[in-house]
Amino acid sequence: MAKILAVDDSASMRGMVAFTLRGAGYEVSEAENGQLALDAARGTRFDLVLADVNMPVMDGISMVRELRTLSEYKGVPMLMLTTESHTDKKMEGKAAGATGWLVKPFDPEQLLATVKRVLG
Amino acid sequence: MANVSLAQFHQTFFEESAEGLAAMESALLALDDGGDAELVHGIFRAAHSIKGGAATFGFPEMAAFTHEAESLLDELRDGRRAIDAGMVELLLRTVDCLRGMFERAQGGQPLADADSEQLRQALAAAMQRGATAETSPGKQAAPANDAKVTCWKILFRPHPGMLAGGNDPLRLLRELAELGRLDVRPELDRLPKLAVLPTDECHIGWQIELHGNTTRAAIAAVFDWVEDECELQIEPAVTVSVVTEPVVVPVATAGATIGDAAPRAAREVSTAGEGGSVRVGIDKIDGLIDLVGELVITQSMLDTFREEFDMARLDQLQQGLAQLARHARALQESVMGIRMLPISAVFNRFPRLVRDLSQKLGKQVKLDLVGEHTELDKTVLEKIGDPLVHLVRNAIDHGLESPARRRAAGKSDTGTLRLEASHRGGSIVVEISDDGAGLNRDAIVAKAIQRGLMAPTDQLSDEAVAELIFQPGFSTAATTTDLSGRGVGMDVVRRNVVDLGGSVHIRSQPGSGTLFTITLPLTLAIIDGLTAAVGDERYIVPLVSIVESVQLRAEAIRTVVGGGELFRFRDAYVPIIRLREAFAAHGVDAADDGGLVIVVEGGDTRVGLLVDALIGQQQAVVKSLEAHYQRVNGISGATILADGSVALIVDVVGLVRMQGRRRAA
Numbered sequence: 001m002a003k004i005l006a007v008d009d010s011a012s013m014r015g016m017v018a019f020t021l022r023g024a025g026y027e028v029s030e031a032e033n034g035q036l037a038l039d040a041a042r043g044t045r046f047d048l049v050l051a052d053v054n055m056p057v058m059d060g061i062s063m064v065r066e067l068r069t070l071s072e073y074k075g076v077p078m079l080m081l082t083t084e085s086h087t088d089k090k091m092e093g094k095a096a097g098a099t100g101w102l103v104k105p106f107d108p109e110q111l112l113a114t115v116k117r118v119l120g
Numbered sequence: 121m122a123n124v125s126l127a128q129f130h131q132t133f134f135e136e137s138a139e140g141l142a143a144m145e146s147a148l149l150a151l152d153d154g155g156d157a158e159l160v161h162g163i164f165r166a167a168h169s170i171k172g173g174a175a176t177f178g179f180p181e182m183a184a185f186t187h188e189a190e191s192l193l194d195e196l197r198d199g200r201r202a203i204d205a206g207m208v209e210l211l212l213r214t215v216d217c218l219r220g221m222f223e224r225a226q227g228g229q230p231l232a233d234a235d236s237e238q239l240r241q242a243l244a245a246a247m248q249r250g251a252t253a254e255t256s257p258g259k260q261a262a263p264a265n266d267a268k269v270t271c272w273k274i275l276f277r278p279h280p281g282m283l284a285g286g287n288d289p290l291r292l293l294r295e296l297a298e299l300g301r302l303d304v305r306p307e308l309d310r311l312p313k314l315a316v317l318p319t320d321e322c323h324i325g326w327q328i329e330l331h332g333n334t335t336r337a338a339i340a341a342v343f344d345w346v347e348d349e350c351e352l353q354i355e356p357a358v359t360v361s362v363v364t365e366p367v368v369v370p371v372a373t374a375g376a377t378i379g380d381a382a383p384r385a386a387r388e389v390s391t392a393g394e395g396g397s398v399r400v401g402i403d404k405i406d407g408l409i410d411l412v413g414e415l416v417i418t419q420s421m422l423d424t425f426r427e428e429f430d431m432a433r434l435d436q437l438q439q440g441l442a443q444l445a446r447h448a449r450a451l452q453e454s455v456m457g458i459r460m461l462p463i464s465a466v467f468n469r470f471p472r473l474v475r476d477l478s479q480k481l482g483k484q485v486k487l488d489l490v491g492e493h494t495e496l497d498k499t500v501l502e503k504i505g506d507p508l509v510h511l512v513r514n515a516i517d518h519g520l521e522s523p524a525r526r527r528a529a530g531k532s533d534t535g536t537l538r539l540e541a542s543h544r545g546g547s548i549v550v551e552i553s554d555d556g557a558g559l560n561r562d563a564i565v566a567k568a569i570q571r572g573l574m575a576p577t578d579q580l581s582d583e584a585v586a587e588l589i590f591q592p593g594f595s596t597a598a599t600t601t602d603l604s605g606r607g608v609g610m611d612v613v614r615r616n617v618v619d620l621g622g623s624v625h626i627r628s629q630p631g632s633g634t635l636f637t638i639t640l641p642l643t644l645a646i647i648d649g650l651t652a653a654v655g656d657e658r659y660i661v662p663l664v665s666i667v668e669s670v671q672l673r674a675e676a677i678r679t680v681v682g683g684g685e686l687f688r689f690r691d692a693y694v695p696i697i698r699l700r701e702a703f704a705a706h707g708v709d710a711a712d713d714g715g716l717v718i719v720v721e722g723g724d725t726r727v728g729l730l731v732d733a734l735i736g737q738q739q740a741v742v743k744s745l746e747a748h749y750q751r752v753n754g755i756s757g758a759t760i761l762a763d764g765s766v767a768l769i770v771d772v773v774g775l776v777r778m779q780g781r782r783r784a785a
């Protein structure tokens with residue numbers, strides 16, 4: 001089953017995402033900020049990365065930019081989880097290399113639908 | 121998966137939001153003192169997380185409220201709006217209001233109230249004031265009504281780099297196929313020769329005919345993520361009728377691609393009672409796992425003795441057992457450590473409290489917090505907050521003087537309030553000190569006489585006078601201010617602390633300040649106790665309450681009519697409680713001469729517990745009696761002794777109360 005990395009500084013959000021995805025049979029790792037996510041991603045090759053935008057230490061957009069420089073993360077889908085419907089944040093994420101985005105609030109069904117959409 | 125219950129994440133959400141609010145508050149206070157931009161980022165992040173969580177976990181009123189604050193913070197963060205004292209005040213009120221909302225959320229009550237609505241409007245109004253021009257066009261015209269289009273022509277040419285961004289054209293085509301029947305023609309003319317074909321680039325384009333009753337918006341949604349990474353044309357191929365009436369939609373909804381924005385989760389009220397949870401640092405858990413690992417190794421080493429044992433290996437066995445004991449002790453400490461939280465969780469509310477209070481009273485106060493990382497038991501931590509708040513309020517209200525009075529007394533205008541936490545032996549000591557005027561001895565004495573707490577002729581030491589303020593119903597403030605006069609007196613402070621197995625002491629120096637010392641047990645789960653025997657029964661008396669153990673002499677006993685037995689102890693008469701009688705134990709008390717009395721202090725009363733014999737001092741892991749049996753007056757719990765038998769732990773305060781009632785009856 002696909003391996004997913006869930007990155008969010010909010011434990012409740014992360015918990016909800018991880019619980020939902022695990023329930024659907026995915027293997028999920030969690031990280032609290034972009035820096036920890038990078039560390040995790042260097043050890044394991046994930047099939048999908050879901051990342052919050054606003055996080056302390058390293059934000060999601062910088063994280064995506066860094067991840068894309070790693071050869072094994074070329075082409076790996078990365079989605080930004082964001083409450084910001086502002087087009088500029090989405091575009092900033094895209095420019096950094098994000099595949100797409102998922103706008104908060106989302107419920108478990110919407111999350112799963114999007115993940116399935118990306119992972120096929 | 122639709123039945124994933126969001127309620128299970130509520131507790132985590134509440135806890136992290138409480139942390140977020142505390143962080144917002146301290147950052148706002150730091151801003152007040154002229155902080156930097158990074159603080160604003162932190163405040164924004166916290167508000168942003170709360171809004172996101174509130175919307176996700178089914179608290180739309182809270183999300184809407186936080187949204188207003190977030191918008192304001194967004195502008196502050198971008199420098200589009202300047203931060204002033206009024207703004208800080210408004211945001212501090214927002215923090216308070218959110219706290220209230222969280223409290224109501226935990227109680228399952230409606231979140232919004234008149235205050236929150238008023239504040240929401242104030243935030244919105246602040247947003248209007250001095251708002252810079254809207255950066256994005258608020259509205260845009262939607263394309264023509266295309267409900268009658270049954271066939272679409274789509275040209276889709278990904279940029280070569282699209283694959284690197286994780287978007288697979290094949291996925292997009294599959295998704296498109298869900299909207300209707302597809303006729304796809306690939307464009308291969310730009311495809312490089314195989315020998316030079318880069319595998320991570322896309323050089324194919326597609327001309328697609330989509331047959332089906334679908335809309336341009338639905339098709340565009342499929343390509344939403346790749347808009348800027350491809351050439352895309354969507355045109356109706358067959359048009360039955362086109363109505364060209366423009367429909368205006370707000371642009372914001374166009375951004376919500378995935379589902380609609382309304383949270384559908386019905387509110388499932390979680391009963392967030394005192395059960396709660398503890399957030400534990402990874403290092404603590406790692407340490408625990410480490411220890412368990414060592415324990416398993418030692419155990420398997422000891423296991424080899426089962427197979428074969430001869431005296432030659434006695435040394436090894438003893439070593440193994442010593443190791444096991446070491447691990448058990450370390451494990452005990454680590455497990456206790458999990459319940460330990462830094463006192464900063466309580467200290468953090470004081471900067472705000474002190475700021476608000478001192479402003480209100482026109483006093484200048486500098487707050488020093490020392491030892492914020494001192495850890496104590498979660499239960500103790502939760503219950504020590506209110507007494508500390510009371511002492512801090514008192515110190516500012518009654519202890520510290522106004523700048524004018526301070527100057528007259530030759531002190532600096534600014535008073536200092538100091539909170540210090542530290543470990544001392546097996547206890548935590550919290551000291552609250554101020555450099556104010558100290559206790560007013562004459563006022564206290566006058567009040568005590570008026571209240572009948574002492575006779576006018578009594579000559580009390582300073583220490584005894586200070587102790588008077590802990591008497592129920594005692595208050596020296598000439599007028600009850602709305603600050604300290606909340607119906608909670610120092611007696612309640614002392615009772616709360618004593619209920620936690622601790623004690624409060626006061627020391628005051630006229631003109632130079634007051635010091636309160638609160639001593640608390642490190643944990644409530646383990647106590648140090650003295651084991652005593654009464655017949656076949658074993659009782660454990662907590663060491664913290666013991667003053668002394670003495671041999672009883674018959675001539676020291678006095679019997680008072682209606683007052684039971686007293687015995688003379690250091691120039692005072694102390695009531696005797698016969699444990700055998702109090703707990704209906706078997707056997708008969710020994711002759712008065714030679715009985716053993718443990719003098720204990722419960723609250724501010726001393727009593728002597730008469731027992732048969734003292735067995736020794738030991739640590740006892742407290743097991744709840746209520747959970748396994750029922751509540752018993754005078755007993756706070758039970759523990760299991762080394763020989764497997766059960767000993768009861770004496771609740772000294774409860775026992776003293778029982779005794780008082782019996783005498784009164």
